[in-house]
Amino acid sequence: MRKIKLPVEYYPCKCLKPQEYRDQGNTCIKFHPETGAFDILYNDISGEIWSRIMFCPFCGGRSPQGKYKPPITRPLSQKEKLQETTLKQKIKSLEDAYGLLGEPDRIFTQYKFKNPSQNAVLLACEVIDNTQENEEHFTVFIHPKKT
Amino acid sequence: MSPEKDNLCSCYWPEKILLLPDSPAILDEITGEFRWKNSDDEGYIVFKFCPKCGYEIPKISRDCIDGIPKEEYIELQSTLKNIRSIKEMTKTYGKPDKEVIQMNYLKKSETVTIHIFKDCDEKIEILLRPKSADQKRKK
Numbered sequence: 235m236r237k238i239k240l241p242v243e244y245y246p247c248k249c250l251k252p253q254e255y256r257d258q259g260n261t262c263i264k265f266h267p268e269t270g271a272f273d274i275l276y277n278d279i280s281g282e283i284w285s286r287i288m289f290c291p292f293c294g295g296r297s298p299q300g301k302y303k304p305p306i307t308r309p310l311s312q313k314e315k316l317q318e319t320t321l322k323q324k325i326k327s328l329e330d331a332y333g334l335l336g337e338p339d340r341i342f343t344q345y346k347f348k349n350p351s352q353n354a355v356l357l358a359c360e361v362i363d364n365t366q367e368n369e370e371h372f373t374v375f376i377h378p379k380k381t
Numbered sequence: 382m383s384p385e386k387d388n389l390c391s392c393y394w395p396e397k398i399l400l401l402p403d404s405p406a407i408l409d410e411i412t413g414e415f416r417w418k419n420s421d422d423e424g425y426i427v428f429k430f431c432p433k434c435g436y437e438i439p440k441i442s443r444d445c446i447d448g449i450p451k452e453e454y455i456e457l458q459s460t461l462k463n464i465r466s467i468k469e470m471t472k473t474y475g476k477p478d479k480e481v482i483q484m485n486y487l488k489k490s491e492t493v494t495i496h497i498f499k500d501c502d503e504k505i506e507i508l509l510r511p512k513s514a515d516q517k518r519k520k
Binding site: 236 | 392402403405423430434448449450453454457466467478479481482487495
């Protein structure tokens, strides 16, 4: 079973090694200017990856998460609830959504291939981001078959 | 070796990096160190903990990647290496078994974003989520 350190097990990274290696310039540790967090830069089969450092690889402490803020969980207002209900009544298909709301800002499509090999499944994710001049991303993940 | 028992990484991110074609990392056979080569090939840095799950990186290479034998994982990776779109993927693996679509409208409302989901049974779901202060500023 996969496990990840829980908040109760966190201790903040104070070793300063990520900063040191970032400043060195020739290591894989980079500072992402948009997210304000430390990333590892490498190439995988899909191309260049900026992979967020969640825990310091040198001391195991929780790495600073930059500008990331957890999503807001406030309840919808009465007006917003009404808006949601109206949309639910009017939209019964994706075509309805296009007709009513137009082109979406982002489209995520996830494809699952159940039997590419004996023990694995493939999840392919396609992202079309119309906010970034129609940027398209395509990534494939290899996962174990659930028993 | 049980990751749960030994407080070892169980997300297998380090092994996935080691198995990449032209991997930037190696697991040193003598010291068991996970070494990430520098971009100019001048030296390396040693990772002791997995940057994804926070637990220790094992000093011995494991035979399975999250239940997938290494050879099978490498084989799949080499097939996927040059695939850059769903069209190319369909040519290799046939039609996908499941397809889920999510459409996001971020600018239709001042206070909420609209999310429309279509699952593999063609069922449509609609969700409104409150915008954060940052999202409101970005509009």
